[in-house]
Amino acid sequence: MNQLEFHRNELQIDYFSDSYRRFESDFYHYSALDTPLTFLIDDILLFMFKSKKDYFKLNKENAKDHQDHYFIFSIETLDEQKSIRKFAYKKVVCSVKYNKKE
Incomplete structure (x- = not known):
């Protein structure tokens, strides 16, 4: 069993949410x-x-514009299953010096 298979059910993103569409x-x-x-998405989640x-x-x-881009996510642990991490997209920035409270 590889790392991706091991974490497959623990790392989740809602593909039908507005967050994922953004x-x-x-x-x-x-x-x-x-x-x-x-x-790419499974590898991205595993990396984070x-x-x-x-972020990744x-x-x-x-990148099309030849600049670095950082895609920022919130990560939530589900109350009913502590081993599950749910990722929700927040925004993209060109620097990792962003305000985490946003």
Whole structure:
């Protein structure tokens, strides 16, 4: 069993939420990658979980505008199942020096 399979049910994002639709729209607006987001999302969630970060970076080499972009998420632990982390997209910024209270 690989790491992704192990965490598959613990790392979740609501694909039908407004939050995810905004994330998808922002990601495609900035990303120059040919790989669809659908194929990247599990790896993105696993990266954020393992690195204990609430964001991931789209580096300037993979951005249409050749700038780094940081996609910020809120991470919630579900009361009924403490091992489950639910990710909700907040915004995209060009610097990680953002105000976490927003």
